[in-house]
Amino acid sequence: MTDTLTRRSIGAGEALAAAGGLLSGAFAAFAYYNDGLRILAHAFVLWIVLVVAVSAGRGPRRAYVRTVAALLPAVVAFYVGKKVMYGIEYPGMPYAIDTQTVVLWCVLAVLAGTLGLAFRFVGAPTRAGTLATAAAAGLLLADAAREWLHRGSAVLAVATLLALCVVLGLGVRSLRQVGFVALWVVPFALAATVLVAVPDLLESLV
DSSP states (O other), X not given: OHHHHHHXXXXXXXXXXXXXXXXXXXXXXXXXXXXXXXXXXXXXXXXXXXXXXXXXXXXXXXXXXXHHHHHHHHHHHHHHHHHHHHHXXXXXXXOOOOHHHHHHHHHHHHHTXXXXXHHTTTTXXXXXXXXXXXXXXXXXXXXXXXXXXXXXXXXHHHHHHHHHHHHHHHHOOSHHHHHHHHHHHHHHHHHHHHHXXXXXXXXXXX
């Protein structure tokens, strides 16, 4: 009975992660054709929060699987959603999904499962929990800085602020931990500037 309940809870967790990925990808596709929200289709803020939410407090295997289960549907929903939105915005005009680009982002989604292995410590009242929370916050700041240089907007600032609140809300358990997160967030943000630039670089080479 216990094993059955465990398997059901694991399956439900993956299903919820996939649903979150589908919703975030669909929203990003909608945002792509909306002048005010378009920046959210280019930034990673939605998916960074998603990864933290599905992996925090999980074991290594479950954190990795749920991260991939969330990101793969997000990629597919985004590119299929873009095609659907294009048909709505420009009826009758041809539009082809770039298969190579979709495959590239699916591979990146699988590799990004390693973020789940790191962010699974978010919320733990330990040094690992503090560093994981600072790393997630630093990644959000690095992503915001990257996008701000190209197309900064109030929408990006608000989205990043809300995402930081979610990450800190999930990850911080004491005032002492707040201080250590603040101490480490800048070094992690600087390191993450390379990480957030890699996908765009790879996409330009496809």
